[in-house]
Amino acid sequence: MSDNNNVHISSYKEHFSTWAALILLTFMTVAVSVFGAELRTLSVATAMIIATVKATAVGYYFMHIKYDPKIYKWMMGTVLALFTFFMIMLTIDYLTR
Amino acid sequence: MDHTFHLPNSGHNFDAKSSKLGMWLFLYTELLLFGGLFLVYMVYRELNSEAFLLASFKLNVWMGTFNTVLLITSSMTIAMSITALQKGNKKLSVNLMWLTIIAALGFLVVKYFEWGAKFEHGLVPGMEHYDTLPMGERLYFYLYFFMTGLHGLHVIIGAIFILFVIRGVNKGTVTPERYSLSENAGLYWHLVDLVWIYLFPLFYLIH
The missing domain is CATH 1.20.5 (Single alpha-helices involved in coiled-coils or other helix-helix interfaces)
Incomplete structure (x- = not known):
């Protein structure tokens, strides 16, 4: 909205925090999947819940839905x-x- | 807001709100496109869970993880490039967009090696070895190639889209006041990330 001077600008810090959270969740999922492979610990439901948390973070912060x-x-x-x-x-x- | 009538000007009408709304409407159709494929996956996985499990061990988790990190990082760089542009830092914005494109190329290079290995092992639909696989594993690889292929196509389109934004910034048509094109390219790129967030665990991780 270029005609609007009080447009919200996301901070670099917020983008970095979102990135850190996403990376953390990714490694958690991979760790459970790889090291717990024998136990089949990563159920479809757990993986989908974590994926949805990640997707929400992407939508909310990266895609700016929070401020739109x-x-x-x-x-x-x-x-x-x-x-x-x-x-x-x-x-x-x-x-x- | 003045209510005088304006004749159409030289074609440079600019409406950031509508353009963003249009982009989002397009992204919703994209979500449903991939959503439909996820439903196909859901049913076939339910019907062939053992075969899907065996087949999923043939993928390289580390290559998949590396690509996930690349996409998440590039999602951050494109988001930051919009922040930089809004703050008037054009140079930083362009550099961040180049970083995003480099990550996109990196993703495709890793995919090339991944797919190459599958070709070597004859796991590609239509190959002789593929035809001897049990039905469930054939379905798995069929879906794997179709869904990661469609996603890969989006990676290529997204990178080209970002190239256009870089050109726009350099030409002065995308500016700190008129950043809507960069915002839309960013939204498209985040969608690419969003789809991969689901593709990665479904094909690589769920054992």
């Missing part, structure tokens, strides 16, 4: 709801065959 108008949050919520709906319908379909 609410419409972006609403639209993102709509897309995620749509995807969840597809996923539930597909699961019900497969489970009832």
